[in-house]
Amino acid sequence: MSEYNLEKLEAYLLNSLPTNERAEMEAEMKENSELREELEALKLTRQAIKMDGWKRTVSQVQDEFLSSRKSERASKQPRPIGATQLLLRIAASVVLVLAGSAMVVYFITTPEALAEKHNLTYSVPVMRTTDTLSSIEEAYRNGEFERVIALSQTPQPDQPIADFLGAMALLESGKVDSAITRMLEIQSGNRETGNSRFADELDYFLVKAYLQAQNYDQAGSVVHKIRADSGHTYYRNFTRSDLLKIKILKLKK
Amino acid sequence: MKLNQELTDEELIRKIADGKAMSPPIAQLYRQHYGMLEHYILKNSGTAADAADQIQEVMLVFVQLVSAGKFRGDAKISTVLFSICRNLWITELRKRKSTLIRNEKYMEEQEHITRYIDEQLEQQESLRVVMELFASLGKTCKTILSLFYYEELSMKEICKKLDFSSEQVLRNKKYKCLQNLTGQVRSSPAIKHLLLKALRHE
Numbered sequence: 001m002s003e004y005n006l007e008k009l010e011a012y013l014l015n016s017l018p019t020n021e022r023a024e025m026e027a028e029m030k031e032n033s034e035l036r037e038e039l040e041a042l043k044l045t046r047q048a049i050k051m052d053g054w055k056r057t058v059s060q061v062q063d064e065f066l067s068s069r070k071s072e073r074a075s076k077q078p079r080p081i082g083a084t085q086l087l088l089r090i091a092a093s094v095v096l097v098l099a100g101s102a103m104v105v106y107f108i109t110t111p112e113a114l115a116e117k118h119n120l121t122y123s124v125p126v127m128r129t130t131d132t133l134s135s136i137e138e139a140y141r142n143g144e145f146e147r148v149i150a151l152s153q154t155p156q157p158d159q160p161i162a163d164f165l166g167a168m169a170l171l172e173s174g175k176v177d178s179a180i181t182r183m184l185e186i187q188s189g190n191r192e193t194g195n196s197r198f199a200d201e202l203d204y205f206l207v208k209a210y211l212q213a214q215n216y217d218q219a220g221s222v223v224h225k226i227r228a229d230s231g232h233t234y235y236r237n238f239t240r241s242d243l244l245k246i247k248i249l250k251l252k253k
Numbered sequence: 254m255k256l257n258q259e260l261t262d263e264e265l266i267r268k269i270a271d272g273k274a275m276s277p278p279i280a281q282l283y284r285q286h287y288g289m290l291e292h293y294i295l296k297n298s299g300t301a302a303d304a305a306d307q308i309q310e311v312m313l314v315f316v317q318l319v320s321a322g323k324f325r326g327d328a329k330i331s332t333v334l335f336s337i338c339r340n341l342w343i344t345e346l347r348k349r350k351s352t353l354i355r356n357e358k359y360m361e362e363q364e365h366i367t368r369y370i371d372e373q374l375e376q377q378e379s380l381r382v383v384m385e386l387f388a389s390l391g392k393t394c395k396t397i398l399s400l401f402y403y404e405e406l407s408m409k410e411i412c413k414k415l416d417f418s419s420e421q422v423l424r425n426k427k428y429k430c431l432q433n434l435t436g437q438v439r440s441s442p443a444i445k446h447l448l449l450k451a452l453r454h455e
Contacts, residue, residue, distance in 0.1 A: 006431055040448045041439045045431065046402055047376075048383030048438075051317060053403025055384070057275050058312045065283040066305065 009042050109248045111214060118208050118237065122168045122201060136162050145169035160186075164198045171205060176212045183209065200233035207238075216250040259285070262330045269319040272405065282312060286331055290338045297342060307345065311338045314373055317380075323369045336370050344374075379447040386437045394430035401427060 011017045012025055029036050081089070124137045136156055139147040152166025163186050170179035183202050190199060203226055210219035223238045223246065259281055260268065268278040287308060294304035314337050318324040324333060387395065396415065400406045408420050408427075417423040438444060 006428060006435065037439060037448055041435045044379060044383055045435045045438050048380045048387055049398050049402040051313065051380050052384050052387055053399055054275065054316045055313055058279055058309055058316065061276055061279045061283060062305065062309050065280065065287060
């Protein structure tokens, strides 16, 4: 061990020794290899202590950098979809498709389109056993609706068929409101007498008349009545889709 | 006033040489150069974990070069970091017995590596041994020496921070710690040759 203590050697390294002491030490270092070795060991030790600190700092910065890079990459990758999320997505797609379909139905539903679908015309049945038709039936069959209307207002041998054909003639002549009034009167009379003749036909043609008159509430109500009775003659003529379309027309009105 | 703006190479070197608030400039080195260095390791038989280990070492060597005034910006930082990285990685591959023929090729083809990097890397081995000796010191000794030589706190500040009864008591303690460490360094066969080599170069 040299006579120099560590503090003096450090002062030499830091260049803070007085000039004469520095010169003295340098002179001795030329002769004393142990002193040189000691000084070198001190330099190395000081560097290693600093390096230990830098290593800690670098390590901490690296951990932070890698961690933030990992988070960034994770946020850029599409996350795996869970079962619930998948179901929700499917549900959302279905809702979207339904909404789209509803929009299409909404826009293509028009009074004309619905009337076109329900454009049946009453025809006088021809019975093979019957050789002759009444005059009102003959007129209706020939499309002489004004004559039918006139005849229906006079007493006829078969008054119920005369009333019904009168109502049909009004409908075919475009006198929709009068046709509705006449059909409602026939229905009312039937209820009083317990007569059910033409009951199903009256329901169907009332719907047709209400649609033409754009009275969608009443049209819907009669369609509900028809659909509630599977034995109704016109049960198969109306679907749920028709009810939906009637509601859409009501909304559009 | 600069906000969220990256420092230039010159500014980075100045900040690192200053030795205070080292984290921000080192973080910038990571942001700007980690990808390039990692790519090199991955392309040359390394894994992502190898890259992380090597790059930490690269940064440490770079900080030392700057701190010792051996690198003052006479080349681009990216060039110096890449040279350190390649040198370290070739050495690492050489150490691994599974070294492939193509790794030998790298060694043959390696470009001229600046002399100061070579010297620093050579010294790095000895420093690593001293760091191990430092790590084996008692907790108080390590704290005092680190606060004094790395944090560059004054004896007064350390005295207050570590609750010593007086500066003289602290001074004596620090002296003993340093003496103990340098004694171990001088008697370490692993670094004896470096000390002698350093003396021969003087």
